[in-house]
Amino acid sequence: MKVELNVNPIESWAKTNHKPLIIAGPCSAETPEQLMSTAKLLKDLGKVDVLRAGIWKPRTRPNAFEGSGEEGLKWLAEVKKELGIQIGTEVANPEHIELALKYGVDVLWVGARTTVSPFAIQEMADAMAGVKDKAVLIKNPTHPELGLWIGAFERFYRAGVRDLAAIHRGFSTIDKSKFRNVPTWSIPIELKRIAPQIPIICDPSHIGGKRDLIFEISQKAMDLGFDGLMIETHIDPDKAWSDADQQVTPERLGEILTDLKIRTQSTTNVDFNDHLEELREKIDNIDRELVETLATRMAVVEKIGEYKRDNNVTTLQVKRWDDIMKNRSELAKKLGINEEFVVDVFKLVHEESIRRQTEIMKAVESKA
């Protein structure tokens, strides 16, 4: 799948000359004082490009704080006027968009729970038709379905929105995890591969769910070459009306941003590039050998499949499979590589063996 979306580079709409783009501010706009005092400290850091604040909060259950609504937009507009900082908030329907535009919101984002619904996205895209100079950021859907995420970009793009970016906020899981939303980095990496022109912003607050994890997640995003960070920041995090555990003080945000190592996609250093080229050639050769070895293995699997078919023996051989898993895992340990990774590779290999042997069995059935 290739996605042709000629979206504008982040610098063109965020009016920033540094990378990464930093969006920070409280989870929710609670009071005019809370918003203004947080915003002033963020502005003083000199590194924050957009002040964020939730106005309408999609809470799991209805009795939680659901946002300050239009009133909060007035406070945001006041901050923009007084501090000259760009402002951003989450929108979930055309009415939110209309109000956000009325109060001069510069950056609108679509939440994960909205991205899952193409109906909601289409209505919002229609509401953005003809709107100029406003950026739309789209959070990944709550579950790791890349097509749905891309579909949301396509809907806004068709409506004429060109200032677009993705926000990676992790994926819901019922498994026990140290993260609130598991990052499953392979999904944003795949988005980068098939649509490299779409900037990606990481939301470590929602991935981590705990303030202690924010630095580590942000650094990982920088190591992967993400374009920005959205970090929830509150003047007094422990007293926040929503998501208290994942917010940091403006002071802590300053430390995080200072400590982050920012990497570049490439370098003009000739020695580095020459050496990288040599190593990549080695990798190309190793990969060729790997694929050739897989093909040789598969030929043996097919031979076994024919024997099994002719002797009415099942494709799946649990004892043998279990022995293979144990042995390959021990081998990985001995060679000092990640055992889980090797086990995962062999699970895929085994799945393919079974698929191929099932085909061999079927071929005879259909002849009979």
Ligand SMILES: O=C(O)C(=O)C[C@]1(C(=O)O)C=C[C@@H](O)C=C1
């Ligand atoms: O050993 C066999 O019986 C095979 O068919 C080979 C193989 C494998 O891929 O290694 C495939 C299926 C079985 O479940 C066990 C092992």
